[in-house]
Amino acid sequence: MLKKYITPLVLVLLFSCGEEKTDKNLHISGYIKGLKKGTLYIQHIKEGALVALDTIKIDGDSHFTSDLTIKTPEMFYLFLDRGVSNSIDNNLPFFVEPGHLNIESSLEFFTADAKISGSKNQELYDEYKTVVSRYVDRNLELVKQRFDALKAKEETSVIKIEEEQKRIVMQKYLYTTNFAVNHGAYDVAPYVALAEIPDINLKYLDTIEKSLTPKVAHALYGTKLHELIAERKKTEKK
Structure with a gap:
């Protein structure tokens, strides 16, 4: 009778020891x-x-x-x-x-x-890149147009193209900010802020940081975003 109960126990112990932890x-x-x-x-x-x-x-x-x-x-x-x-x-x-x-x-x-x-973060990052690629492609078109205008010495055209380039950059920055704010529960949010818009106005970085969940805020990129904001505030006060 005792053997009946010992055998299964021994098997469980042997199996546990054999498992790769x-x-x-x-x-x-x-x-x-x-x-x-x-x-x-x-x-x-x-x-x-x-x-x-x-x-x-x-x-x-x-x-x-x-x-x-x-x-x-x-x-x-x-x-x-x-x-x-x-x-x-x-x-x-x-x-x-x-x-x-x-x-x-x-x-x-x-x-x-x-x-x-x-990876949900990768899925969101792919979504982000799809939209941002449109701004990148448009800017490349403008770079070529500006080169041609400079070559032809068309100063008025050059000024208009440069203004359009600035507008494209602003659109990209605002989209990145909105994307990060809307996905504050994911680590991709502080990542895109750090990788794409570290030099944006501090009020936007503050808004992004406040949108992060506690878990994301204390993870790798949330911590780095906090450090960036603190460093910029210290530097820009001088």
Whole structure:
């Protein structure tokens, strides 16, 4: 009778001891179509420099995985060392958060073909980039127009184009501010403020900071935004 109760207990203990315990809270899986040989580096920015968190050798199989521990949602970078090419299309930013994230792309168009799923912050960041790209494209058109006008010595046209460029920049800044304020529950909000509009009028940065939830405000980018605001207030008082 005693044996009947001991056996299941022993099995449970053996099973528990055999389990692999891990504190990894981020699982990344991916597939790079056409990549047969090369090296992938998963990186993040630390003290102003890109630092590798994982190195993945690709040799025949285009699939890859990585398990990491993160303290807070953060922008990571997937760097592709092709080994035989000096292509500038080799560094893919992606927003990580605890859970399972999947990256699919191609060797030919590494950043353009990228599809990233499993991260709400990434989903929102993609939405943000889609809108901002319109302002960027329009500004590039204006740069060409301004060059042509300068070449033709059309001063009136140059002035009008420069005014339009300023208007485009202001539209981008205001959109970024509204985006951040409307998504204060996500770490992408302080990130875009830091990455895209760090020099905007302080009242807008203050508005963004006040819109952040406590969790986001005390995470990586919320803390950095607070530090930026404090530093600017101190500097601009002088």
